[in-house]
Amino acid sequence: MARIGIIGSEGRMGQAIAALLDGGEHACAGGVDRGHDPADLAGHADALVDFSAPGALSVNLAAARAAGVPILIGTTGLGDEHHAMIDEAARDIPVLQTGNTSLGVTLLAHLVEEAAARLGPDWDIEVLEMHHRMKVDAPSGTALLLGEAAARGRGVALADNRESGRGHEFGGHTGARATGAIGFAALRGGTVAGEHSVIFAGEEERIVLAHSAENRAIFARGAIRGAAWLIGRPPGRYTMRDVLGL
Ligand SMILES: NC(=O)C1=CN([C@@H]2O[C@H](COP(=O)(O)OP(=O)(O)OC[C@H]3O[C@@H](n4cnc5c(N)ncnc54)[C@H](OP(=O)(O)O)[C@@H]3O)[C@@H](O)[C@H]2O)C=CC1
Numbered sequence: 177m178a179r180i181g182i183i184g185s186e187g188r189m190g191q192a193i194a195a196l197l198d199g200g201e202h203a204c205a206g207g208v209d210r211g212h213d214p215a216d217l218a219g220h221a222d223a224l225v226d227f228s229a230p231g232a233l234s235v236n237l238a239a240a241r242a243a244g245v246p247i248l249i250g251t252t253g254l255g256d257e258h259h260a261m262i263d264e265a266a267r268d269i270p271v272l273q274t275g276n277t278s279l280g281v282t283l284l285a286h287l288v289e290e291a292a293a294r295l296g297p298d299w300d301i302e303v304l305e306m307h308h309r310m311k312v313d314a315p316s317g318t319a320l321l322l323g324e325a326a327a328r329g330r331g332v333a334l335a336d337n338r339e340s341g342r343g344h345e346f347g348g349h350t351g352a353r354a355t356g357a358i359g360f361a362a363l364r365g366g367t368v369a370g371e372h373s374v375i376f377a378g379e380e381e382r383i384v385l386a387h388s389a390e391n392r393a394i395f396a397r398g399a400i401r402g403a404a405w406l407i408g409r410p411p412g413r414y415t416m417r418d419v420l421g422l
């Protein structure tokens with residue numbers, strides 16, 4: 177039985193993880209939220225899960241590193257500077273970072289990469305997502321993960337081909353779609369747990385690969401599985417694809 181410490185424990189995801197740990201295969205080592213140092217928690221946990229905010233990342237990684245415990249980063253809205261911090265910490269401890277811990281999205285990313293590789297650049301790729309009204313980052317971490325998978329399938333860098341936010345700031349004239357672009361669109365409303373579609377639009381036909389999250393338990397289940405999987409691994413940066421062998 178692993179003792180899992182939750183950073184962001186009072187949040188939607190923190191509560192979903194605590195609920196699954198209660199009476200489950202692994203135990204909850206406790207939780208921290210804004211204003212609380214995660215160092216103590218790291219000292220008596222076998223692994224940490226972080227579903228808080230990008231601004232908390234450096235403190236959370238430092239706590240995990242000092243205690244020598246693995247950490248799963250589920251927080252989204254990360255920038256290049258955050259990825260650099262994760263790479264740095266992964267020299268000393270196992271770190272798993274993912275925009276989506278669910279089994280379904282992990283498999284979807286695999287399928288998207290395969291489709292993008294086989295279809296080639298003549299098929300336009302658009303990633304569409306919808307989430308609940310409280311979500312603060314856009315596009316979602318999952319949309320970016322799927323965009324990265326599509327770019328990898330095409331053998332290009334997402335950063336060089338990303339196109340999002342078409343709209344009024346261009347006076348209504350956004351220009352024709354750039355060849356090879358991977359587009360992103362984000363919708364927000366209600367209590368949607370997470371909807372993602374990757375649309376491959378070709379000449380007179382379209383393929384849509386999609387995932388619907390019916391609730392947060394799917395993310396919580398994957399987070400617990402991922403955190404437990406990290407225990408005893410060598411230092412390094414891991415993904416859910418490593419956990420699931422995909
Ligand atoms: N990878 C995945 O599979 C998934 C990732 N997510 C991501 O997880 C994150 C959390 O989502 P969600 O639970 O819905 O968000 P919530 O806002 O409900 O929860 C975030 C929690 O973290 C706390 N928090 C904020 N800043 C800090 C800090 N500096 N240190 C410690 N705790 C802090 C918040 O406290 P306070 O309220 O005081 O700010 C809150 O309790 C988001 O980035 C979201 O996109 C969500 C679902 C699945």
Ligand SMILES: O=C(O)C1=N[C@H](C(=O)O)C[C@H](O)C1
Nearest residue numbers: 252275311316317318369370
């Ligand atoms: O904030 C959320 O709720 C979610 N965030 C993750 C993301 O940004 O993709 C995962 C999931 O879609 C729910």
